[in-house]
Amino acid sequence: MFMEAKLVLVGAGPGDPELITLKGINAIRNADVILYDALANEALLQYARPGCITRFVGKRFGCHALSQEAINCLVLEYAARYRNIVRLKGGDPFVFGRGQEEIEAARSAGMRVELVPGISSAIAVPEMQFIPLTSRGVNESFWVTTGTTKTGEVSADIKLAAQSTATVIILMAMSKLEEIMDIFTTHGKSGTPVAIIQNGTMPDEKLVIGTVKDIQFRAAAEGMSNPAIIIVGETVRLHSSSLHQIVNHTVQKTINS
Numbered sequence: 001m002f003m004e005a006k007l008v009l010v011g012a013g014p015g016d017p018e019l020i021t022l023k024g025i026n027a028i029r030n031a032d033v034i035l036y037d038a039l040a041n042e043a044l045l046q047y048a049r050p051g052c053i054t055r056f057v058g059k060r061f062g063c064h065a066l067s068q069e070a071i072n073c074l075v076l077e078y079a080a081r082y083r084n085i086v087r088l089k090g091g092d093p094f095v096f097g098r099g100q101e102e103i104e105a106a107r108s109a110g111m112r113v114e115l116v117p118g119i120s121s122a123i124a125v126p127e128m129q130f131i132p133l134t135s136r137g138v139n140e141s142f143w144v145t146t147g148t149t150k151t152g153e154v155s156a157d158i159k160l161a162a163q164s165t166a167t168v169i170i171l172m173a174m175s176k177l178e179e180i181m182d183i184f185t186t187h188g189k190s191g192t193p194v195a196i197i198q199n200g201t202m203p204d205e206k207l208v209i210g211t212v213k214d215i216q217f218r219a220a221a222e223g224m225s226n227p228a229i230i231i232v233g234e235t236v237r238l239h240s241s242s243l244h245q246i247v248n249h250t251v252q253k254t255i256n257s
Helices: 022-029 042-047 068-079 099-108 121-128 156-161 174-186 215-221 234-238 242-256
Strands: 006-011 033-036 053-056 084-089 112-116 142-146 167-171 193-198 206-211 228-232
Touching: 006 022, 006 099, 022 042, 022 084, 022 112, 033 042, 033 068, 068 084, 068 099, 084 099, 099 112, 121 167, 121 193, 121 228, 142 156, 156 167, 156 174, 167 234, 174 193, 174 215, 174 228, 193 215, 193 234, 206 215, 228 234
Parallel strands: 006 084, 006 112, 033 053, 033 084, 142 167
Antiparallel strands: 167 228, 193 206, 193 228
């Protein structure tokens, strides 16, 4: 049992290293060990004190990724020798970050646990592009959903979201883009605007805007890939270039026909 050891789950934010809380920075500064994910910006490691152990435990560019069970074991392994273990996780630890699983493993071993919330990419990435999640007179809610379940199937929640007037933010879904857009089309949303933002809040950010019926082709033409966020809903029209692009595309199709 590790009564003296503490696990601190820290939300690293959406990518931009300035979009982390002061509490998160202080946790990094006090860490003996930092286990960080692929979506946590490595620039944040500059706050670590000399001698702090930093270890990458995510997946990037096809390199081997530790299973969640292996990461849990690694936390306990370091807890046997060090007091402050930080898990630095992209976005927020409780938004598709599997933070609860790590908390349960740590507590079962007698570790103390703290959590530092992070700015979720689901909210920050659209906002940094001036795409609101809600807007008076346009919609009354927003959904945040994963693209696929752990079995690899499209989440059933997307079918429910497609029937609403909500802005729908879909994470980890580029491999299922066609199937997801088919769901929205089935529910009469073929003309609904869509934005895809890759590497949101980062210098190499890419944005593609279209509609449900054409976003797959636009994304393919621009070489869009993960990590990316898909935003479906009428609030996408409020982006400065959105309406111009959508109208131009419609006019061009009319001329060509």
